Amino acid sequence: MIRTFRWEDYDAVAAVWAAAGADVLPRAELEPKLTRDPELFLVAAPEGIIAGTVLGTWDGRRGWIFRLAVDPAHRRKGIATSLVHELESRFEALGCPRVNLLVLPHNKAGLRFWQELGYLPAPDVLCTKPLRSQPPEK
Numbered sequence: 001m002i003r004t005f006r007w008e009d010y011d012a013v014a015a016v017w018a019a020a021g022a023d024v025l026p027r028a029e030l031e032p033k034l035t036r037d038p039e040l041f042l043v044a045a046p047e048g049i050i051a052g053t054v055l056g057t058w059d060g061r062r063g064w065i066f067r068l069a070v071d072p073a074h075r076r077k078g079i080a081t082s083l084v085h086e087l088e089s090r091f092e093a094l095g096c097p098r099v100n101l102l103v104l105p106h107n108k109a110g111l112r113f114w115q116e117l118g119y120l121p122a123p124d125v126l127c128t129k130p131l132r133s134q135p136p137e138k
């Protein structure tokens, strides 16, 4: 049920992100990511229908998890848990010792989910800056 993303999945994955209230990553942002560690972008496709997705990245020191989303019609069936467990296995195969992720402060359900899987809040505050030499993000 869990497998690596393929480009023909893009529209269905974008629909899951949109239905889950997550920002839809444009193809142009995914392309450079998929030249690095394509095996860390996963979809859940029970019965061939894409119901969930998660995007992992590996920077050589830490794993990061982004854009976990499950279609509202398929929630509380363990799909997100299966996606994260498969991603963790793939991180471990790369030698990754720790995985980080960010949760928006208002996303109490998301935080409950992550805590259920053993991810504990850390006191760090995200700081971010766009670089002017690059085109603006959409």
Ligand SMILES: CC(C)(COP(=O)(O)OP(=O)(O)OC[C@H]1O[C@@H](n2cnc3c(N)ncnc32)[C@H](O)[C@@H]1OP(=O)(O)O)[C@@H](O)C(=O)NCCC(=O)NCCS
Pocket (backbone or CB within 6 Å): 020, 021, 022, 067, 068, 069, 070, 071, 074, 075, 076, 077, 078, 079, 080, 081, 082, 102, 103, 104, 107, 108, 109, 110, 112, 113, 114, 116
């Ligand atoms: C969070 C999300 C990915 C969970 O997907 P899911 O497939 O329903 O999760 P699972 O079925 O694997 O849930 C595993 C456990 O997490 C906890 N959990 C999941 N959703 C929860 C919710 N809405 N409220 C409280 N706990 C929740 C429960 O303990 C659950 O086990 P249970 O169903 O036996 O009680 C999904 O609700 C979603 O897409 N939300 C919107 C996007 C989002 O918040 N993503 C995370 C961004 S950081």
